[in-house]
Amino acid sequence: MTQPKAPAPGLQRAGARLPVDEYSRRLWHRRWFVAAYATSSNAVGYEGNILGQAWQLLTPLLNIAVYYLIFGLLLHTNQGIPNYIAFLSVGVFLFTFLTSSLIAGSKSITSNIGLVRALQFPRAVLPVSVTLVQFLRLIYSLIVLIPIVLIVGEPLTWRWILLVPSILLLAMFCLGTAFAVARIGAKVPDMAEILPFFTRVWMHASGVMFSIQGYAKGHAAWIGQVLSLNPATVYLSLARNALLVQNPVTPTTWFLGVAWAFGTLAVAYLYFWRGEEEYGNV
């Protein structure tokens, strides 16, 4: 892109994309807005109900109850996985965070177009804030999940601390994917219609409801290796390793988790930043 010269000293081009360091500094300056906007949009979602904010905790609780009813009492399908309800709940809550931040990210520009058209701020605020909303929901789910995991007989060990880096790496990965789909979704709003199909396929390839290792046993070795590269599988394994016994991970899994998180976030952030001047024109 050719940069025309300023017609007079002291003038800047309106809406010009800032260098990435200055852009990031402005984004950091907006951290209070990100936090306030995310917590408000999260709270508004339940405000019309009689029980209000209690639904933040009731929704995950009811989810676990339904899994217990279907998989524990009706189907008896634990597929050889010890403590299947806990295994399933960790998988579903984490994967829900992944898919919902992906879908919210793809709509983050289009659903906030009023803000984009009225106020000047680094547009990266929007994917960050929609991901933060989903992250808050994940935290509420974990608050419900943790006592249940203890009740169903998992021992409380030092390994539980590993849940913190597991979740943070997953959050970084999700923020990265949100940046990527936010730019695509701003150009092609139809993305929001396609993504649910993609996430459904992804869910079945990620071992949300079954063990990837168990599945891969009957197939060629490379299938298991390829499946275990899947970032969703990686983060589910890390979180299950932290909370549940008999779900060990190798250092390779940790390495993959770090690589996916930092790699995706860095590449996608730059990709989103490069589109900065496009977002107001949709």
Add this chain to the structure above:
Amino acid sequence: MSEDRKPTVVVDNVHLTYRVLGGARRGGAPAALRRILLKEETPGQRLVHAVRGVNFTTYRGEAVGLIGPNGSGKSTLLRSIAGLMTPSQGAVWTSGQASLLGVSAAMMAAMSGEQNIILGCLAIGMTPNEIADAYESIVDFAGIGEFVHLPMNTYSSGMGARLRFAIAAARVPDILLIDEALATGDASFRRKSEKRILELREQAGTVFLVSHGLGIIRDTCTRAIWLERGVIVMDGDANEVVSAYEDKHDRGARSAPSTPPATTTGRS
């Protein structure tokens, strides 16, 4: 034209286009699929060429009124000065940040006035400390009293408009852009907000005002730019331009030459 005047906004051969989705599509899903398969032009997806080659320069201390019929490109031009829309051709140059007066997009009806003041102030780039300092004066200016603790969807439309204006006017940008914000609330609040805009104008370098209230343009602006279908028809002294505009558009409609619109357009 003296040479020592400082330019604040330079609009250099600006063209603005935007894409419109939806609208004129007909025939439902089968017709849409047929269009995709036969690679026909989708009638609903159009490019609107809203501004076509506009040039002007404004200087420190000017208050510029943008006038023109609906769809003449006034608001689109304002957005490109604010840096919110990128011109498809040409460029807009500003000294300092130009900001639209308005925060309604950041506010949430289910939240209390108090929470919305914080949210709105953060949205226009204030820090928590600045908000703590400005909070009392915003509540006073809006004059909503105890309602500040209730959700905004319990407010009357006048109260909501007053609070939105009070938040938006809390910060003084280098270049202030106002899109039809003057006609909010009742008569006494309108006087109050006009006074606040005059204050902002003294502090800000340059003010742009888009309004259909030609009287307001005459009273508050030093200069006016008349746009018609995305092109400048006339640019000069506010009184002269407004008179020429009235001559063209109000011929035979002399009875009400400069009444401001009674209600806001929802974009304060």
